[in-house]
Amino acid sequence: VLRLHDGKLIKDRRYHLRTYPNCFVAKELTDWLIDHKEAPDRETGIRLMQKLMDHYIIHHVCDEHSDYKDAKLLYRFRKDDGTFPLDKDVKVFMRGQSLYETLVNVEDSILKVREENSVKYQRTFVGCEMIDWLVQKGETANRKEAVELCETLLEHGIIQHVLGKHRFFDSDLLCQFRINFRRRRRLTELLNENAPRTLSESPDSPFCLRKLNPEQGNTSFLSVQLTKEIKVVSAVRRSSVTSLAGGSNPYFNITPSLGSLPAAECNPKSVLKRPVTNEELLSPGAPYIKKTLTIVGDAVGWGFVVRGGRPCHIQAVDPGGPAAAAGMKVCQLVFSVNGLCVLHLDYPTISSLIMTGPRTLVLEVMEAIE
Structure with a gap:
């Protein structure tokens, strides 16, 4: 892509x-x-x-x-249009890839070549050091969640004990990433798969906002502004790749699904009454005020959808999600993401910044003065 x-x-x-x-x-x-x-x-x-x-x-x-x-x-x-369905396997894979890329790029990484029984293993880490790192970097809230995350990565074949003899423990056991995410894969490898992917029977993504008439296969979702009436848009809830789902663990309390998706409505109409330019937004005396929102993602995501570009705007907000709790509203314009000014970016780029960033999101928005 x-x-x-x-x-x-x-x-x-x-x-x-x-x-x-x-x-x-x-x-x-x-x-x-x-x-x-x-x-x-x-x-x-x-x-x-x-x-x-x-x-x-x-x-x-x-x-x-x-x-x-x-x-x-x-x-x-x-x-590119926010309709990619994330099932549990895909989310785990993306989380593993994100952690691997972060570990590879940091100085003095815990990811190293190590020996076990006189055999060298690539991409290894010590279990307790990984737990320390996950908590220190804010990837998980505590050691219990970090252990649950590593157990899930192991169950899905992302990591393993180097000898394949143990499950994951918060100890000095030597583990490794089974997958080298840096290896460039060619598209033709897709044609060599022996077995097709098993799909869930449910057609719904767990990251939608709130579905209308699900029994009719309707693909419209509710865009909710707490102080105004509900409007209909076609969108999916942006999920956090920094949180997984599924299983009986309390940290993974949502069960994603991927199935035969119904036809999605193309290019949902913007909720803005009229387009807004950066020049207008930043001009002296402009009728906008800046607000800083701190949003802590939950096990599903942050609960809002960004659309548009230069500047982007908030297209939809989940009324029961973290963003709504932080004071986010539909039609607010996105000024910065985690301290980086994003007025010149489009929504796929901003979404990528959010998805690959920390779970605690600091967002500056511009809101029209009524």
Whole structure:
């Protein structure tokens, strides 16, 4: 996805007087796969993209086609429009990847090559040191949660005892990351899978706001501002990759699911009454006040949706989530994320900053003076 964005293959496109953001043309992408040696021929390229469709990675912008067609049709990565469904396995994988990348990039990392019984093992760490690090860096609230997190990573094959003989304990046992997340994988590896992914029977993502008419398969969600009437938008709740779900552990108290998603409404209408520019927002005497919100994510996420760009705005707020409790409201404009000014960024970039940051989120917002 990043390579396609950098190459401008993914961009906003107009079709029949309507703008579809962050889209690619199927035929152009097939050409790109061949030119960049990701596929040897068009047939393989089509099979690869169909695989991504089957796993809910990409979709036709209006969900009119269930098959990937090598034609001038618009498709989109679900990660770019917020409709990517996160089941438990995916969340655990993403959390493991996030922790691995952080550990690799820090100085004097606890992740090292170590010996056990005269055998060298890559990507190893001592169990109790990992617990110390998770608590110290705010990845978990306490040692109990840190142990539960590591147990979940072990159960899903992200980490293991180097000899595979023990479960995870807060001790000096030597463990390692089984997966080298830095290894670049080629798309053609998708075609070598022996078994298809097992999908949950439930079609709903646990990270939605609040679903309307679920028995009818309606995909609209409620965008709630505490002091105003409820409005309908199509969105998913942005979940935290720094918290996992599932199982009987109190720290993982939500059971995500991934299934055959119903057709999603494209490009939800902005809740803003009119567009706002940065120049207008920052001009002297502008009718806006700045507020600082400190939001501590729970086991599901922070409970709000960001949309738009330059500046972005709050499109939806879960009335029962951490963001609402911190005073967030629909239509507020996002000024900074964890001290970084984001007025010049679009919503996918801001969402990525939030998702990959700490669980405690410090957000500065601009609110119109009524």
